[in-house]
Amino acid sequence: MFQIRTLNNISARGLERLPRDQYEVASEINRPDAVLVRSANMHEMEIPETVKAIGRAGAGVNNIPVDTMSQRGVPVFNAPGANANAVKELVIAAMLMGARNLTQAWEYTRNLQESGESLTKAVEDGKKQFAGFELPGRTLGVVGLGAIGRAIADAALALGMRVIGYDPGITVEGAWQLSAEVERAPNVDALFAKSEFVTFHVPLVDATRHILNAERVKTLPKGAVVLNFARHGIVDDHAVMEALDSGHLGAYLCDFPSETNRHHPKVVALPHLGASTGEAEDNSAMMVADEVRDYLEDGNVRNSVNFPETVMERVEGAYRVAVVNSNVPNILGQVSTDFADAGLNIIDMINKSRGDLAYTLVDVDQPVPESALDAIRETPGVLSVRIL
Ligand SMILES: NC(=O)C1=CN([C@@H]2O[C@H](COP(=O)(O)OP(=O)(O)OC[C@H]3O[C@@H](n4cnc5c(N)ncnc54)[C@H](O)[C@@H]3O)[C@@H](O)[C@H]2O)C=CC1
Numbered sequence: 001m002f003q004i005r006t007l008n009n010i011s012a013r014g015l016e017r018l019p020r021d022q023y024e025v026a027s028e029i030n031r032p033d034a035v036l037v038r039s040a041n042m043h044e045m046e047i048p049e050t051v052k053a054i055g056r057a058g059a060g061v062n063n064i065p066v067d068t069m070s071q072r073g074v075p076v077f078n079a080p081g082a083n084a085n086a087v088k089e090l091v092i093a094a095m096l097m098g099a100r101n102l103t104q105a106w107e108y109t110r111n112l113q114e115s116g117e118s119l120t121k122a123v124e125d126g127k128k129q130f131a132g133f134e135l136p137g138r139t140l141g142v143v144g145l146g147a148i149g150r151a152i153a154d155a156a157l158a159l160g161m162r163v164i165g166y167d168p169g170i171t172v173e174g175a176w177q178l179s180a181e182v183e184r185a186p187n188v189d190a191l192f193a194k195s196e197f198v199t200f201h202v203p204l205v206d207a208t209r210h211i212l213n214a215e216r217v218k219t220l221p222k223g224a225v226v227l228n229f230a231r232h233g234i235v236d237d238h239a240v241m242e243a244l245d246s247g248h249l250g251a252y253l254c255d256f257p258s259e260t261n262r263h264h265p266k267v268v269a270l271p272h273l274g275a276s277t278g279e280a281e282d283n284s285a286m287m288v289a290d291e292v293r294d295y296l297e298d299g300n301v302r303n304s305v306n307f308p309e310t311v312m313e314r315v316e317g318a319y320r321v322a323v324v325n326s327n328v329p330n331i332l333g334q335v336s337t338d339f340a341d342a343g344l345n346i347i348d349m350i351n352k353s354r355g356d357l358a359y360t361l362v363d364v365d366q367p368v369p370e371s372a373l374d375a376i377r378e379t380p381g382v383l384s385v386r387i388l
C-alpha cells in the first residue's frame, strides 16, 4: 500500500486517480511515499526519509526545496499548463479592471449615500473620475512565454492589442505554439520601454527576483499598468508604490497582497486566486496524481522539474529496478556488473541524465536478489534504488 500525504486541499478528482486498494491518502501520514502539495511552504518542513516523490498540483515550485530533494534523489513533479487558462482569464480581467478603473468606480457607487434623483445625479457627476481607455492598439509586454504567457498573448491579440514578448529560455515546442504576431523583445528593458501594460509569467528564481525594480520601473511608459500574477518577489513592491505615488504608473494589479501594497488606492491585490477555479484545481491534481502514480509504480518520469524525462514501457513478466545516482562516470557500468554477477539478464534499459542527476530503469528477466540491490546501493554516487 502506498502512503500519500496531502499538504493542501487537493481536488477530489485528482485523488480519485490513486485507487484506494493501493493508496492511502491523508493529511496525517507519518511515513509517506509521496507528498501532494499546492502552495504550502515546504522549505522549513522536515521531509521524511520515506518520501520518494513530491507532486506539486500547479506550476510554481518555489515553495519546495527542489535542490535538497535532488540531492536526496527525490523527483519533484508539477502540472505544466494545467492551470494556465484560469490564470489567463484572471489576468485579462485584471487588465480590464486597470483600463476602466473598475474597482475604484465600484467602490464609489457602493459608498454613495444618496437615493432617488440625487443618486442618479451623483452617478452621472461621479463617473468622469473613472473614465478609462480601450485595449485595441495598446501594447502588452509579456515577460515569460510559457503556458500562461502564451495563452495571455493569444487572448490579448484577439482583443486587438499589440503584444511584445521576452523569454530567453523559450523551448522549441513553446516557440512553435507562440503566435507569429507576438513581437520578440531582445531583452526585458526593450520590452519595458514599449509596454503600456506589462505582465509577468516567470518562475520565482534568482534571475527573476525583482525583475521590475526601482530603476526599471522608470523605463515603463507614463501611466503604464503592471500585472503580477506570477509570484510576490517578481516585482519590487516599494518601487512600484513609489511610481504609483508619483503618477508614473497608472495601476498595479496582482495576486500577492502585502503590507506594502494592499491599501494603496491604485492597487488591486487579490488573494492568490490565479489557479482557484474548479477546472484548474481538477486539472492540476489529476495531472500530478497520474505523474506520481506512474513514478511510484513503474518508475516513469513525466513533467519533473529536477529529473530527466524517462519513460519505458513495461515488458510483461519483467522485474524492474530504478536507480537514481549522481551524474558521474561508470555507475551504469557498475549496475550492469552487479546484475551480471547475480546472473540476471537485462531485457530493456533506459538511462537519462539532467544536470547533476542520472536516472536508470532496468528490466531484468528474474526476481532481483536483495544482495544485488545492496551491491548497487553501496556504489558511491547512488542515491536511491527501488525494485518495482
Ligand atoms: N497566480 C497563480 O495562482 C499562479 C501563478 N503561477 C506562476 O506563474 C509562473 C509561470 O507559470 P507557467 O507559465 O505555467 O510556467 P512555464 O514553465 O510554462 O513558463 C515559464 C516561462 O518563463 C520563462 N522564463 C524563465 N526565466 C525567465 C526570465 N528571466 N525572463 C523571461 N522569461 C523567463 C521560461 O523560459 C518559461 O518559458 C509559475 O512559475 C508560477 O510562479 C502559475 C500558476 C498559477
Ligand SMILES: O=C(O)CCC(=O)C(=O)O
Residues within 6 Å of the ligand: 038, 039, 057, 058, 059, 060, 061, 083, 272, 274, 275, 276
Ligand atoms: O495551487 C494554487 O492555488 C496556486 C497555484 C500556483 O501559484 C501555481 O500553480 O504556481
